[in-house]
Amino acid sequence: MPELPEVESVRAGLARHVVGRTVAGVEVLDARPLRRQVGGAQAFTRELEGRAITAAVRRGKFLWLALDDGRALSAHLGMSGQLLVRGTSAGPGSDAPDDRSASGPVADGESFLGDPAAARVDLTATRAPSLVRDLSAHPRHLRVRLHLSARPGDPGTGAALDLVDQRMLGGLHVVDLAPTADGAPGGQGSQAPLLPADATHIARDLLDPFLDRGAAVARMRASRRGVKTLLMDQGIVSGVGNIYADEGLWRARLHGLRPGRALGPRVALGLLEATAQVMEQALAVGGTSFDALYVDAEGAAGFFARQLQAYGRAGQECRRCGAVMRGEIIAGRSHAFCPRCQTRPRGGTSVQVASRRSGR
Ligand SMILES: [Zn+2]
Incomplete structure (x- = not known):
């Protein structure tokens, strides 16, 4: 997408x-x-x-x-x-x-x-x-x-x-x-x-100057859902799909299963800011060269794809610490993360997880 x-x-x-x-x-x-x-x-x-x-x-x-x-x-x-x-x-x-x-x-x-x-x-x-x-x-x-x-x-x-x-x-x-x-x-x-x-049910996006980030943080912190699911909830902030969610979580050093209510306000805001930064960088790379109107089937950020740090990198080394990245499925979507940088929360019984050896 x-x-x-x-x-x-x-x-x-x-x-x-x-x-x-x-x-x-x-x-x-x-x-x-x-x-x-x-x-x-x-x-x-x-x-x-x-x-x-x-x-x-x-x-x-x-x-x-x-x-x-x-x-x-x-x-x-x-x-x-x-x-x-x-x-x-x-x-x-x-x-x-x-x-x-x-x-x-x-x-x-x-x-x-x-x-x-x-x-x-x-x-x-x-x-x-x-x-x-x-x-x-x-x-x-x-x-x-x-x-x-x-x-x-x-x-x-x-x-x-x-x-x-x-x-x-x-x-x-x-x-x-x-x-x-x-x-x-x-x-x-x-x-x-x-x-x-x-x-009208679509929230403002992370690059929208009129987005109320404080309100988005409050909604995330009020939820027991996993933070990746929250980040992709178009009613909280819009525009984030699987790719930029994984990238933002990696930058913020958060595992996608961390419940929203376990995040402090600064951490939650930091996640929004990290995700916005990734998208701004993708836009800066792509936006200067995209002239014809063409979005690829997979939509993976044009040639920003080669700069991705997390998405699709399960099984490869973390570019920050060298640990082998892992993949799992969260709410039906792949999640690639570094097990060292993005500590997986214990328990997490309220969230359904199906582990995979390596996931896309
Ligand atoms: Zn790492």
């Missing part, structure tokens, strides 16, 4: 390439990704055509495009969903001007997306982004295409935003926006105090 840094990379790309355009037409090649759309494909098309896209916004792993009628196009990438932009050049509409100066492997970042025969950036979990030349007009697994109005500087007569999804777990739907409970902006990318009505 893509986690916060990967989704933020996609959001920044959407802000740069898609915001300010109008939806000129909708092609639904496969209606299954629209399963959450009330009224199905017809309603999806009707509600999008003619609408201008005013912002690309993210809270945690939730991503939406604000529309000029006060509603939003909500995008879920699932395990394998990708959003790809065609026929654009970098132009107005970005809310992240730094993007312009950091376009990764492309010299000026201005033209390669716009040239239908040009390369795009391929981001995968296991290797550095590379330019690929696989731009058939209708890529395999293309499910939905939004035709978008042209902007000055575009190479052609319009652009397109494609949802490509191999495993069909992602989806799109048009949804009402609802006010935020605290009156602060709904998420990264917009100052509007709004978020999709079906996402």
Whole structure:
């Protein structure tokens, strides 16, 4: 699953390439990704055509495009969903001007997306982004295409935003926006105090300046659940999945089964800060190079993957102390940890654990 840094990379790309355009037409090649759309494909098309896209916004792993009628196009990438932009050049509409100066492997970042025969950036979990030349007009697994109005500087007569999804777990739907409970902006990318009505249960994420960290700490410390489960609870803080939870726990030297209520306030806050730092680093690495909108099936942080300290490293040496890392399953998810740096709590009878010799 893509986690916060990967989704933020996609959001920044959407802000740069898609915001300010109008939806000129909708092609639904496969209606299954629209399963959450009330009224199905017809309603999806009707509600999008003619609408201008005013912002690309993210809270945690939730991503939406604000529309000029006060509603939003909500995008879920699932395990394998990708959003790809065609026929654009970098132009107005970005809310992240730094993007312009950091376009990764492309010299000026201005033209390669716009040239239908040009390369795009391929981001995968296991290797550095590379330019690929696989731009058939209708890529395999293309499910939905939004035709978008042209902007000055575009190479052609319009652009397109494609949802490509191999495993069909992602989806799109048009949804009402609802006010935020605290009156602060709904998420990264917009100052509007709004978020999709079906996402109001999602807490602010660890990189959100409006996150009430004290409240998140209090909720964690009130729980007997394991701290890894708490860190991944999108109702406490959002955006953290299995990868960054393992990384944050390793940095904070905490085993994932440590009950929340056993943590002191400084330790709990330290865990949140450590996890936020890992995600910021992943974003700094990935965010400067992710230009095409592509999240890998495993979502493992683009080429930040090679810098991971814990996730997927069971059986390998701890990079801090040299002990052999272990893996176990917590609440159905793998947990890689260093048995020396991250002392496993005794007992833990309230948490179900199935040990594995080595786990991913
Ligand atoms: Zn260690």
